[in-house]
Amino acid sequence: MSESLLIPCPYCNGLNRIPAERLADAPRCGRCKQAVMSGAPFELSGAAFASQLKGDLPLLVDVWASWCGPCRAFAPTFEQAASQLLGRCRLAKLDSEAHPQLAGQLGIRSIPSLILFKNGVEAARQSGAMALPQLLAWLGQHGI
Ligand code: ZN
Numbered sequence: 001m002s003e004s005l006l007i008p009c010p011y012c013n014g015l016n017r018i019p020a021e022r023l024a025d026a027p028r029c030g031r032c033k034q035a036v037m038s039g040a041p042f043e044l045s046g047a048a049f050a051s052q053l054k055g056d057l058p059l060l061v062d063v064w065a066s067w068c069g070p071c072r073a074f075a076p077t078f079e080q081a082a083s084q085l086l087g088r089c090r091l092a093k094l095d096s097e098a099h100p101q102l103a104g105q106l107g108i109r110s111i112p113s114l115i116l117f118k119n120g121v122e123a124a125r126q127s128g129a130m131a132l133p134q135l136l137a138w139l140g141q142h143g144i
Contacts, residue, residue: 010042023087
């Protein structure tokens with residue numbers, strides 16, 4: 001028997017049960033057939049947030065806005081992290097202008113902000129952009 005994990009689909013929010021050894025294998029959603037794990041950050045919306053907090057993998061949220069230079073500069077680093085952390089952590093981007101209500105609910109005071117959720121609750125938070133090694137080290141401190 002192999003271990004399996006519950007993973008929410010970033011597109012339809014359906015929960016998928018995926019064998020651990022298939023996580024890095026671009027598994028598709030049983031409901032909408034899109035890639036559940038793609039190695040790229042997905043867009044988080046207010047309506048999807050509660051669903052995306054579910055499942056067995058930690059969720060790292062990058063809160064950003066298009067007018068924010070440091071946010072735009074950090075985007076490629078966040079994409080690289082998503083690819084490196086495939087199967088270990090899910091990465092999502094929250095556009096604080098498009099979803100101000102959720103950004104407010106999360107108590108965002110400055111951007112970029114990174115929030116790590118484990119088991120559906122906030123485990124760590126970091127303001128400001130980081131280089132990739134720093135970001136991976138920070139996540140490492142929190143068991144990712
Ligand atoms: Zn789906």
